[in-house]
Amino acid sequence: EAGVAQSPRYKIIEKRQSVAFWCNPISGHATLYWYQQILGQGPKLLIQFQNNGVVDDSQLPKDRFSAERLKGVDSTLKIQPAKLEDSAVYLCASRKAGTGNYEQYFGPGTRLTVT
Amino acid sequence: SQQGEEDPQALSIQEGENATMNCSYKTSINNLQWYRQNSGRGLVHLILIRSNEREKHSGRLRVTLDTSKKSSSLLITASRAADTASYFCATRDQGGKLIFGQGTELSVKP
Numbered sequence: 001e002a003g004v005a006q007s008p009r010y011k012i013i014e015k016r017q018s019v020a021f022w023c024n025p026i027s028g029h030a031t032l033y034w035y036q037q038i039l040g041q042g043p044k045l046l047i048q049f050q051n052n053g054v055v056d057d058s059q060l061p062k063d064r065f066s067a068e069r070l071k072g073v074d075s076t077l078k079i080q081p082a083k084l085e086d087s088a089v090y091l092c093a094s095r096k097a098g099t100g101n102y103e104q105y106f107g108p109g110t111r112l113t114v115t
Numbered sequence: 116s117q118q119g120e121e122d123p124q125a126l127s128i129q130e131g132e133n134a135t136m137n138c139s140y141k142t143s144i145n146n147l148q149w150y151r152q153n154s155g156r157g158l159v160h161l162i163l164i165r166s167n168e169r170e171k172h173s174g175r176l177r178v179t180l181d182t183s184k185k186s187s188s189l190l191i192t193a194s195r196a197a198d199t200a201s202y203f204c205a206t207r208d209q210g211g212k213l214i215f216g217q218g219t220e221l222s223v224k225p
Binding site for chain 2: 040043
């Protein structure tokens, strides 16, 4: 089965510019996550979707970050405007819904550099 | 906030040696997971241990869980150069959110 796809893999922008990341989860996975991973740290959850509804966005900086999953499949994460501290790898992960299915499948990530 | 904290932060060993990484967490858990991340890649799930389990094996991996000490360890036996990666433990908080530690960076030298 195909894995989680993300694009672009790398992005360099200047501060105050906007950027968008795209994620296509594994087919049939109802749950989708966006994580931010700063260099040297573990991933931090930004937002979790169940189908096209938001389950948890408590750690999403909503003044500049937004995410959507309109049809319950693909998702986009946007940063507008970007700050220097947004430089990180943005990981998308998906999980098959159902009790006992705890394993999350991660995409390769998008490495964002804000200059 | 970081729920799981790994120790050591970095570990360098020779091929064929065993590697042990430790994870401590703060609150009660239902299960604990270990993930591997190769450089420039996403995370890969390695193993999940439930709170009522004390030890679990998967190939060359052995995971232990001590809920009284709120700690877990990951042992990789007979390490290979391909095991070079960062290893993260993860637990779920009360809201169901997966919380990752800062990771242990393992380097296996051929």
